[in-house]
Amino acid sequence: MASSVVSFSKTQIIKGGDITSIFDLLKGYGRVAAITGKNHFKVSPNYEKVYDVLSSLGGQFVIVSEVEPNPTVDNINFCYDILKDFKPEVLVGIGGGSVMDTTKALALKLANDGVDVWDCVEGNANPENALPTIMVPTTSGTGSEVNRYSVITNKTKIQKRALRSPAIYPKYALLVPSMTLDMNKYLTATTAIDALSHAVESLVSKNSNPISESFSEKAIKLILSNIFVAYNNGNDLVSRESLQFASTLGGLAIDITGVGLMHAIEHPITARFPHISHGQGLAILFKKIVEHSFMFNVEKYKKVADAFGIKVRGNNDMVVMHTIIDAIDYVIAYLGLNKTLSDFGVEKSDLKYIAEDAIIYMGHSIASSPYSPSKDSIEKILKEVF
Ligand SMILES: [Fe+2]
Numbered sequence: 001m002a003s004s005v006v007s008f009s010k011t012q013i014i015k016g017g018d019i020t021s022i023f024d025l026l027k028g029y030g031r032v033a034a035i036t037g038k039n040h041f042k043v044s045p046n047y048e049k050v051y052d053v054l055s056s057l058g059g060q061f062v063i064v065s066e067v068e069p070n071p072t073v074d075n076i077n078f079c080y081d082i083l084k085d086f087k088p089e090v091l092v093g094i095g096g097g098s099v100m101d102t103t104k105a106l107a108l109k110l111a112n113d114g115v116d117v118w119d120c121v122e123g124n125a126n127p128e129n130a131l132p133t134i135m136v137p138t139t140s141g142t143g144s145e146v147n148r149y150s151v152i153t154n155k156t157k158i159q160k161r162a163l164r165s166p167a168i169y170p171k172y173a174l175l176v177p178s179m180t181l182d183m184n185k186y187l188t189a190t191t192a193i194d195a196l197s198h199a200v201e202s203l204v205s206k207n208s209n210p211i212s213e214s215f216s217e218k219a220i221k222l223i224l225s226n227i228f229v230a231y232n233n234g235n236d237l238v239s240r241e242s243l244q245f246a247s248t249l250g251g252l253a254i255d256i257t258g259v260g261l262m263h264a265i266e267h268p269i270t271a272r273f274p275h276i277s278h279g280q281g282l283a284i285l286f287k288k289i290v291e292h293s294f295m296f297n298v299e300k301y302k303k304v305a306d307a308f309g310i311k312v313r314g315n316n317d318m319v320v321m322h323t324i325i326d327a328i329d330y331v332i333a334y335l336g337l338n339k340t341l342s343d344f345g346v347e348k349s350d351l352k353y354i355a356e357d358a359i360i361y362m363g364h365s366i367a368s369s370p371y372s373p374s375k376d377s378i379e380k381i382l383k384e385v386f
Helices: 019-026 045-056 073-083 097-111 117-121 185-204 210-232 237-257 261-272 278-296 298-308 317-334 348-361 363-367 375-384
Strands: 012-015 031-037 060-067 090-095 133-137 149-154 159-164 172-175
Touching: 019 045, 019 090, 019 133, 019 172, 031 045, 031 097, 045 060, 045 090, 060 073, 060 097, 073 097, 073 117, 073 149, 090 097, 097 117, 097 133, 097 149, 097 159, 117 149, 117 159, 133 237, 159 261, 159 348, 172 237, 185 210, 185 237, 185 261, 185 278, 185 298, 185 317, 210 237, 210 298, 210 317, 261 278, 261 348, 261 363, 261 375, 278 298, 278 317, 278 375, 298 317, 348 363, 348 375
Parallel strands: 012 172, 031 060, 031 090, 090 133, 133 172
Antiparallel strands: 149 159
């Protein structure tokens, strides 16, 4: 049998425990910067805990609570200007995907004389080093705590793209389930759909392998068996812990394979319409992407069906496809995310630009998907979810 090499995340994952565990991880660092979101974390009880831990370290520290949702190049530059003279030795990102992605970009920028992060996105600059980071996710969707991606929006170019660099693998991912208890129903729903989309896209990706598949399959099972409990009872720690773990597994899966067609179309949508959340954008597209892609790799979609708990053996392929679509439809409707693009003010005339953007800057994600549509075919899909 031929051998194969699978390499993935270099992040050390610490699962369980309490936020105060960061004390041990930060020992030996003299200057620490914690990065958080603008609103949410500052008023949560965990803010005080983090403050106390940082104070007890005995070194210097700063907390930068300036990260906006869907971080932009400008927002990252703004945080950099606050931090550059402080010269932190380590960054702690406490928040959702936007906070963690910003923390990674700052780690790269601070270690490389303020390198332009968009140059890194476009591959015109490829720094090999970044400051060490510790990620403490407070949502369960992105998986950013364990991978080499930082998704950044460029408002001038109207593009939302991932900076990919092995330099930005977090040093530690501290998975504390209680840190996700603050999520409201909407955030619980949208982040779960994000995690589910990572797992499904990775499972059907042309780049998948047995390791990434096992991450994806476990993530799908955990999400589907825990999302309804977490959605209905946000204080249920068992389901919160399972969703957090699923999100991390999804993050590991896409670290190996990359994302696929759904993200390739979603990024251009939310780059132009940032008031649509990432998870909501994915929810709008999800079942149509499955419908259009299924026949291009039936065997991989049977693995998806299996992870969904759908009977595959003895069933007609079309029955399997429609059962997956019905299941996705049910979950999305239950979570209140069964919307269309026009519900969010997208105009029909916008669709061709979204399709064009997907081809221009998300080509790698389209190419690794079972179905790699042309611009016109992407526009057709967009019309179907309009
Ligand atoms: Fe995502």
